[in-house]
Amino acid sequence: MTAVITGAAGGIGLALAEALHARGEQLLLTDIDDTALAEVAARLGATAVPADVADPGAMAALAERAPEARLVCLNAGILGQSLGAPWEVPAEDWDRVFAVNVAGVVNGLRAFVPRLLAAGEPARVLITASLAGLxxxxxxxxxxxxxxxxxxxxxxxxxxxxxxxxxxxxxxxxLVATGISAEGVPPSEVAAEALRAMDEGRFTVTPPEWHGAVVRQAGQRVAGEVPGVPGPVLD
Structure with a gap:
């Protein structure tokens, strides 16, 4: 079986690649950073296919390279250059962040899911979102x-x-200690929990200390209240 990982040259993608390599999986790795990707692939004995997930054709070509794939990790993502309020973010930043983070997932689903369904075998798709998506x-x-x-x-x-x-x-x-954030938990812990969740058939993986904040903020919206800034509940 082959596992495909996008955004595999660093962060969570790299940690997933290392964890799956330890499990003995064959790996097909992709990233826009071809130099870092080549180094990772050489170390893990993986196949490297540099690609921009925002390009539908590139993702279709990637799927053609992995007909045996039964695990697809749609992990690639970027933070963007501007971190201000919506009206402060330049149009080009909106376009690129959505092209990678959203269209990249759409392109991956379009490229791989029909092939997974046609195979008729158990398969998994892991999609890296964020607490910032909840x-x-x-x-x-x-x-x-x-x-x-x-x-x-x-x-x-x-x-x-x-x-x-x-x-x-x-x-x-x-927060995960990756190229996006200097602070946070190690990517290896996030990857391990993601693989555990897949093994157990769970849908969402998110830190327990944030569960209450997600529910509270959703409740505020439903109630018509002005939303507050969410925070974790620590033991």
Whole structure:
């Protein structure tokens, strides 16, 4: 079986690649950073296919390279250059963040899911969203809105695939120590929990200490209240 990982040259994608390599999986890795990708692939004995997930043709070509894929990790994502309020974010930043974070997932689903369904075998799709796709935080530019779209895509996909052998898991971590954030939990912990969730058939993976904040903010919206800034509940 082959596992495909987008955004595999660093962060969560790299951690997923390392964890799956340790499980003995064959890997097909892609990233827009071809130099870093080549180094990772060489170290893990993986196949490297540099690609921009925002390009539908590139994702279709990637799927053609992995006919045996039964695990597809749609992980690639970017933060964006501007982290201000919506009206402060330049148009080009909105376009690029949505092209990678949202269209990248759509392109991956379009390229791989029909092939997974045609195979008629158990398969998994892991979609990396974010806690910022479940709760709204002040600032963050286009990243949060894009990740909210990703959580909707993942939920829609899971519903559409409910009666098939293909299962979807949505990864919604809080801060992770990656290229996007200097602070946070190690990517290896996030990857391990994501694989555990897939093994157990869980849909959403997000830190327990944030569950209450997500529910409270949703309740505020339903009640018509002005939303407050969410925060974790720590032991």
């Amino acid at each position: 709760a709204v935080f002040p600032g963050g530019g286009a990243y949060g809105p894009a990740k909210h779209a990703v959580t909707a895509l993942a939920t829609h996909a899971a519903m559409a695939l409910a009666d098939t052998p293909v299962r979807v898991t949505m990864l919604c971590p809080a």
